[in-house]
Amino acid sequence: MDRETIVKQINDFLIEELEIEPDLIKEDARLKEDLHIDSLDFIDIAVIVERQFKIKIQPTEMKDVKLLSQFYDYVYNKLK
Amino acid sequence: MRRVVITGMGICSCLGKNLEEVKQSLYVGKSGIGIDEARIAYGYRSPLTGIVERPMLKGLLDRRSRVCLPEQGEYAYMATAEALKNAAVDMDYLDKNEVGILYGNDSTAKPAIEAHMLTLETKDTTLQGSGAIFQSMNSTVTMNLSTIFKLKGINMTISAACASSSHAIGLGLMFIREGLQDMIICGGAQEVNYLSMSSFDAISAFSTRVDNPTSASRPFDRFRDGLVPSGGAATVILEEYEHAVKRGAPIIAEVVGYGFSSNGANISQPSDVGSEIAMQRALNDAGITPENVDYVNAHATSTLQGDAFEAMALDRLFGNCKPPISSTKSMTGHECWMAGASEVVYSNLMMLHSFIAPNINFEEPDEYSRNLNIVKKTMDKKIDCYLSNSFGFGGTNSALVVKKWL
Numbered sequence: 001m002d003r004e005t006i007v008k009q010i011n012d013f014l015i016e017e018l019e020i021e022p023d024l025i026k027e028d029a030r031l032k033e034d035l036h037i038d039s040l041d042f043i044d045i046a047v048i049v050e051r052q053f054k055i056k057i058q059p060t061e062m063k064d065v066k067l068l069s070q071f072y073d074y075v076y077n078k079l080k
Numbered sequence: 081m082r083r084v085v086i087t088g089m090g091i092c093s094c095l096g097k098n099l100e101e102v103k104q105s106l107y108v109g110k111s112g113i114g115i116d117e118a119r120i121a122y123g124y125r126s127p128l129t130g131i132v133e134r135p136m137l138k139g140l141l142d143r144r145s146r147v148c149l150p151e152q153g154e155y156a157y158m159a160t161a162e163a164l165k166n167a168a169v170d171m172d173y174l175d176k177n178e179v180g181i182l183y184g185n186d187s188t189a190k191p192a193i194e195a196h197m198l199t200l201e202t203k204d205t206t207l208q209g210s211g212a213i214f215q216s217m218n219s220t221v222t223m224n225l226s227t228i229f230k231l232k233g234i235n236m237t238i239s240a241a242c243a244s245s246s247h248a249i250g251l252g253l254m255f256i257r258e259g260l261q262d263m264i265i266c267g268g269a270q271e272v273n274y275l276s277m278s279s280f281d282a283i284s285a286f287s288t289r290v291d292n293p294t295s296a297s298r299p300f301d302r303f304r305d306g307l308v309p310s311g312g313a314a315t316v317i318l319e320e321y322e323h324a325v326k327r328g329a330p331i332i333a334e335v336v337g338y339g340f341s342s343n344g345a346n347i348s349q350p351s352d353v354g355s356e357i358a359m360q361r362a363l364n365d366a367g368i369t370p371e372n373v374d375y376v377n378a379h380a381t382s383t384l385q386g387d388a389f390e391a392m393a394l395d396r397l398f399g400n401c402k403p404p405i406s407s408t409k410s411m412t413g414h415e416c417w418m419a420g421a422s423e424v425v426y427s428n429l430m431m432l433h434s435f436i437a438p439n440i441n442f443e444e445p446d447e448y449s450r451n452l453n454i455v456k457k458t459m460d461k462k463i464d465c466y467l468s469n470s471f472g473f474g475g476t477n478s479a480l481v482v483k484k485w486l
Contacts, residue, residue, distance in 0.1 A: 019143045040144065040210040047209045
């Protein structure tokens with residue numbers, strides 16, 4: 001799956017499921033500070049990613065993921 | 081002694097989504113009972129249930145709040161929002177003052193079972209998501225509402241079977257009387273889904289009059305054959321009288337008596353002695369005699385034993401004055417954990433609008449109920465004081481006495 005497709009799918013569920021304002025969704029958006037995604041939201045994101053992309057997010061691997069772009073890359077690299 | 085008044089109330093039940101709808105249903109004696117097809121497919125002996133409309137919370141609550149709320153929590157949110165609005169309490173007030181919550185709830189089966197089924201299938205607990213834990217703990221309603229409404233006072237769930245929310249109001253009365261709190265959100269919630277009630281069905285607790293659902297719940301009637309499960313949520317705002325006056329709050333009624341007892345006997349069988357002790361204690365607490373009671377909202381659930389034992393106790397206590405008695409469960413079914421609070425709301429509506437809602441389906445008394453003054457048809461009558469009974473498995477009994485605010 002190419003990165004563009006992954007970005008679109010992630011953005012779609014952030015808007016639909018997490019109810020994040022579309023205007024806030026940018027590559028350099030900070031997950032916590034800008035998108036207000038907290039630790040419980042990360043659980044739900046992990047569920048959606050596992051269902052949608054058939055990959056399992058490991059909490060330890062997520063500790064350095066601070067920006068939305070890094071999250072796109074994380075999923076992209078897991079799918080490679 | 082500090083006096084405790086009700087300054088707001090709200091309801092979400094099979095009789096309506098708000099106070100106005102419920103008042104109309106009570107007045108015309110409308111039943112909220114129907115058939116749940118899912119129960120037939122699941123293997124229930126009886127598919128009868130109260131039919132409660134699920135509220136649409138998108139747009140009212142943010143995603144995090146919605147994800148953590150179980151079904152009965154949704155009803156409780158709606159009932160509490162209505163009660164707070166009627167009590168003239170807004171979010172700014174809740175943020176700046178110490179308000180508590182004591183709410184009755186004694187199951188949250190659906191989220192627990194669904195989470196289990198999912199994990200059984202996937203072998204992966206992560207897929208339960210973030211909401212399952214907060215939906216599946218028994219304190220789910222108080223943990224959710226205290227977060228949503230930013231409550232900073234006493235915060236706990238009362239679990240006492242079908243007397244849960246009556247005790248919640250009784251304990252709220254005590255907290256405020258003792259000077260520990262000035263305002264407490266009290267109430268009860270009950271889930272309405274096929275996963276939550278199958279164990280009741282297993283012990284043949286339910287009526288099987290499926291050919292005519294609205295006639296199935298018939299408290300005190302000779303031909304009753306069991307209760308009909310139901311649910312929703314009901315909330316009352318309890319407040320110390322001077323505190324209510326100071327902020328110019330509307331006062332609906334005064335809670336003047338709380339009585340309790342435990343039968344110390346059979347786990348499922350009620351007791352006339354235990355229920356009489358609770359009622360007498362409530363009257364003593366209120367400083368009144370049976371002659372002062374204008375209406376009794378009976379616990380009577382339409383079970384053979386329960387109604388008979390309550391009728392015996394009512395006859396002993398009220399035999400000389402015979403106040404009008406009705407069980408609103410004839411219309412609502414048994415709202416279980418919610419029933420104590422909902423029946424206070426129903427009785428408050430009757431008291432405010434000077435009528436007694438009928439005990440529908442009461443056609444022929446049995447040897448016990450023939451001694452009572454049971455209201456068959458809606459009665460236009462001024463009520464200044466009522467008694468409301470709630471009894472539960474394990475022999476837990478609660479009775480409340482409420483007076484009209486004059």
